[in-house]
Amino acid sequence: MTIRPTTFLYEVDATTAVATITLNRPDRLNALTFAVYTELRDTFRALDTEPGVRAIVITGNGRAFCSGGDVEDIIGALLGKDLKALHEFTTLTCDLILAMRHCRRPIVGALNGTVAGAGAVIAAACDLRIAAESAKIAFLFTKVGLSGADMGAAWLLPRLVGYGHATEMLMTGDFVDARRAADIGLYNRVVPQAEVLPAARAMAETLAQGPSEALGITKQAIEGEAALDLEAALAYEAEVQAQLMLGKNFREAHAAFVAKRKPAFD
DSSP, X not given: OOOOOSSEEEEEETTTTEEEEEEOOGGGTTOBOHHHHHHHHHHHHHHTTOTTOOEEEEEESSSEEEOOBOIIIXXXXXXXXXXXXXXXXXXXXXXXXXXXXXXXSOEEEEEOSEEEXXXXXXXXXXXXXXXXXXXXXXOGGGGGTSOSOOTTHHHHHHHHHOHHHHHHHHHHOOOBOHHHHHHTTSOSEEEOGGGHHHHHHHHHHHHHTSOHHHHHHHHHHHHHGGGSOHHHHHHXXXXXXXXXXXXXXXXXXXXXXXXXXXXXXX
């Protein structure tokens, strides 16, 4: 498909093969609407196989990364819906996270400011998170009378920060500042505001130069092996690693080592 969203910005650097998604409702702290959810889901689905894209950055315009669902355009509208319509909406939000996790391209979150509600789950669904010092984060769902188990948060967060920290964050809905988020493993790195996007793009560019099939399998393994016992996980890794050893990237790595040059991976 041709990726041409209308509810956020999208660009691809042809030189680095890095795609950048920029949430672009700064006056609303990049709050999500039904249309934004839909286009994000469709975009991440397409990016799994999009030619010329080997890594992805997602960020926000203005002083927030994403403040969650828009109070007027989503939360207010949901109050008049029946159960069927509500379930259709919650399925849409979950499908966005599934699309991000199924996308084999590495996703780097450039968290330029406040990260809240659905925005926090989107950040958690990224493979890596580079955050500004201003990027406080909260899973706000219990603050509005809903479960902290929203959009896969109860699956993602314990795997990032452990059950104790995840339980506190999901049950209280309280904000955690960027330094604390880094300390507990939710953020990979905290940098000054001006360095967030450059640092995230540098990380994405490094990943884009890596062996794309191997990185995709690594992402799938990190997620999929959580449901396997050790014996099954070892059997899976033995199989996929042997398959990759037949590939040209494995041969290219050896040739580059012998020639004392940087490998040129597919």
